[in-house]
Amino acid sequence: MSSTTNNLWIRRFRPAPDAAERLVCFPHAGGSASFYLPVANALSPGVDVAAIQYPGRQDRRHEPGPASVAELADQIVVALAEWDDDRPLTFFGHSMGALVAFEVARRMERTGSGPVRLFASGRRAPSRVRAEHVHTLDDDGVIKELRALAGTDAQVLQDEELLRMVLPAIRCDYRAVETYRCEPGAAVRCPVTVLTGDADPRTSLEEARAWSEHTAAGSDLRVFSGGHFFLSERPAEVLAVLHEHFTAAVRQT
Template sequence: MTTNTVQQSPWIRRFREAPQASVRLVCLPHAGGSATFFFPLAEELTPQVEVIAIQYPGRQDRYREPCVNDMTELVEQSLEALLPWTDRPLALLGHSMGATVAFEVARRMEAKGIVPRGLLASGRRAPTCAPGTGIAALDDHSLLAELELLHGTDARLFEDEELLGMVMPAIRSDYEALEGYRYQPGPALTCPVVALTGDNDRRVSLDQARAWSDVADTAFDLRVFGGGHFFLGEHTAEVADVVRGVLGC
């Protein structure tokens, strides 16, 4: 399959081509998030690293498509879209829900003999920890209040009913997928695992972030940044340095 054909996949966003880059970073967004969340990180890493991001259905240019509220389906479709991009070494970086998706994608890649350079799990408790529950069942007002507490949602969204109506299905669907996920024991990842977390994240404790070591067979590292659940947006340059270290560039 040619690169041009691959680029037409609705699941993949490449912000800028980096033909000289020998490695790629694959980014997977948080619940309710989109590929554009990672644009600042892509700007920081290009042209050393070619950055691509997964665009889940039901948001932005895919808002007319049905959302996927099943984690296994989300993982399998993400994997299918990514396989043509494994012609170069790559690492996976997922934020919040995206970290869980990235972990399951990495497991399936390794089962196929494709070993990523690393898994960077950002802002998410380890799969071996008890999952959070109850958020998907909240009414719209309570769900939005929860998102506002995480400081990951533009406050103007709460004032625009039309925009709110467009994004709420994706947010709710993502939380349904996340809360329906159950970790199935299996071989630990042979690639390095790096957990990234904010020191004031009300969703993820340091112990829950450190528990990512449970799914790492060889190398594990924990990086703690100042900030809450969306610390990544405040520490783009530092996160980019961690990525470079994992990718060896």
């Protein structure tokens, strides 16, 4: 894939063909690539930001949603392999996206590539499992969960027709993440930076720290004030962490 075109899976809202670094962003359950438009606006042109568009939403709404995190990761690896340059990749995934990014990184590392760092945001470590069954609830139950986490666009939640249209994809996402189980000892070779909200009802600090068990290169934990979508509440603080990473990367080149 050329550095100026998008494929079905990858959206580049602010292409930065001269940037030395590339950030690949993975959305949360029910989320879309456009969630990361503010990140692209903030980091371009210094960083080329690519956001993954999962099937089952927006312009891909007529496609079936993901069957599993593993299947989704397999498909994204193929899409990322189409890049025709060798710029270093950094992964950023929020919630479900953190697990998808983790599995994509593991698959890429098997072929000798992979990201230089994984930012795992708003998600407990892959080995920390909770009994969650949002995907089995009726529509009203799923909507209640979306409102509780406050990560879905308020306009969507207020538009009954639009909400019913996107619920199948959201349910697929929840099924994929709630049935995910990582392999024993699964780890990436790159360092992991964990970002979490201090009031996140879905991830405790212990569960966030446990990401250290899933990397051979060390991890660090950044705690922000806020809930599950702290990154929407504290965008400047999250962007500062990314700026710190990319500034250090440029100095090392």
